[in-house]
Amino acid sequence: MAEGNEVVVHVLAASLKPVDKQIAAGSHYASPRNFPFICGLDGVGRLENGERVFFGGCRAPYGAMAQRTVVPKAFVFPIPANLSDETAAALPNPGVSAWLTLTFRAKLRPGENVLILGATGVTGQLAVKMAKLLGAGRVVAAGRNQQVLQSLLQTGADAIIQLDAPTEDIKASFAREAGKSGYQVVIDYLWGPPTEAFLSAITHTGFAAIGAETRLVQVGESAGSTITLPAAVLRSTALSILGTAGIPPKDVLFDALQKVISHGAEGDFHLSTQRVPLSEVESAWEHSGSGSRIVIVP
Ligand SMILES: NC(=O)c1ccc[n+]([C@@H]2O[C@H](COP(=O)([O-])OP(=O)(O)OC[C@H]3O[C@@H](n4cnc5c(N)ncnc54)[C@H](OP(=O)(O)O)[C@@H]3O)[C@@H](O)[C@H]2O)c1
Structure with missing residues (x-):
């Protein structure tokens, strides 16, 4: 259930990054202390009104590698139509x-x-x-x-x-x-x-x-x-x-996200992705990607 300042996101894709693995392994400084915990820092999904957005900041214990998650309204960003779900999930982080x-x-x-x-x-x-x-x-x-x-x-x-x-x-x-x-x-x-x-x-x-x-x-x-x-x-x-000194001020972070998404939509930042169903996440976990990003789809 979303609270006042939150929205439910129906997840379309979530990338599997080194930081997701480090957080799950307990080796990252931001690893959770309380369990159960759902993996996935960020992803792409649809809001209840159908809008396609990049999202982050899921409320613990929720995560992006799921069918649905809950995030602060301030952490959803509209995605241009010409960015695929895979690129939109893999590029921002x-x-x-x-x-x-x-x-x-x-x-x-x-x-x-x-x-x-x-x-x-x-x-x-x-x-x-x-x-x-x-x-x-x-x-x-x-x-x-x-x-x-x-x-x-x-x-x-x-x-x-x-x-x-x-x-x-x-x-x-x-x-x-x-x-x-x-x-x-x-x-x-x-x-x-x-x-x-x-x-x-x-x-x-x-x-x-x-x-x-x-x-x-x-x-x-x-x-x-x-x-x-x-x-x-x-x-x-x-x-x-x-x-890297942690998370920068919000205005700096959101300005960078805006620039990365616009350059991505213009085709400046192509990156290779591989779709993997959520049911196969375990085998994907150990795969290095060899220069391309694994994107988990529920
Ligand atoms: N703080 C942040 O904001 C932030 C953001 C993004 C990434 N990172 C960190 O930056 C690192 C890289 O991220 P990524 O997204 O680029 O990861 P990635 O796509 O998984 O790539 C990891 C790369 O490291 C190379 N590698 C592993 N061991 C190596 C070695 N001994 N010598 C040379 N190359 C080696 C791999 O090469 P091979 O293909 O040859 O195996 C691969 O190219 C990770 O530690 C990640 O957590 C931090």
């Missing part, structure tokens, strides 16, 4: 995250060089496209999946770095692609060994004049939840490490 990471956190300025660590994931692929759209200079995409890496050269990446290589080769690639002007912005979806290799690659071995600052934004942990950070990294480079 990684899209808004990538947009806000580049604009609100990294404060990317036109012409700055950007490195995306974990560029072959769904969010990383969007970050590559968005960095270019926002006027980045050189965009370097680092990941493991060779096929997706190659495709990024058509959608915004100026160079790619293969991460399933010996560590010394990876470090050499980071150093080579940094060129003379270096990376001003690094968006990090991996953490763990790839980030350690990157930090090692930018560490100076002698006294050197400080170059332009590198702002590294920590967003995900697909390759590891911890790193070893030698003190020399921070003393020999002009590096700032930032996080």
Whole structure:
């Protein structure tokens, strides 16, 4: 039953993202303490009046991976007719995250060089496209999946770095692609060994004049939840490490969502999706997606 400031949504599709898995596994800082709990942070559905909307913020214990859910009225957003249910369910979460990471956190300025660590994931692929759209200079995409890496050269990446290589080769690639002007912005979806290799690659071995600052934004942990950070990294480079810093103010969040949905409707942010019925969610759970997003349909 919806309360005064809520609406019931008849769910059409809900994406299965890393954060949904982390929340269900109890490994996310926002994991529930009370059970039962229904999975799924957000999705697409119809209101009682037939309007198709993207929704989020389900009232616990309800979630998006269900036939119906209940959400605050303030967290439903109309979806343009030319966005499919799958794209409308899959795009907002990684899209808004990538947009806000580049604009609100990294404060990317036109012409700055950007490195995306974990560029072959769904969010990383969007970050590559968005960095270019926002006027980045050189965009370097680092990941493991060779096929997706190659495709990024058509959608915004100026160079790619293969991460399933010996560590010394990876470090050499980071150093080579940094060129003379270096990376001003690094968006990090991996953490763990790839980030350690990157930090090692930018560490100076002698006294050197400080170059332009590198702002590294920590967003995900697909390759590891911890790193070893030698003190020399921070003393020999002009590096700032930032996080995504939780949920931004509502006006900033909703403005980003609006922009992502409009660009999505214009076809700027294509992403690959795979439909899976809710009855098969268990087998989908362990599937990595290989660069495409699984979308659960009730
Ligand atoms: N805080 C936020 O707002 C926010 C929003 C979106 C995402 N995230 C986080 O960002 C991370 C990525 O999200 P996503 O949506 O892009 O996930 P995704 O679509 O599931 O992709 C994960 C990617 O990580 C790659 N990967 C895993 N282990 C790796 C390793 N050891 N070395 C190199 N690549 C590795 C995978 O490569 P393969 O295909 O080769 O396996 C895949 O491309 C997750 O930790 C997620 O929770 C945070």
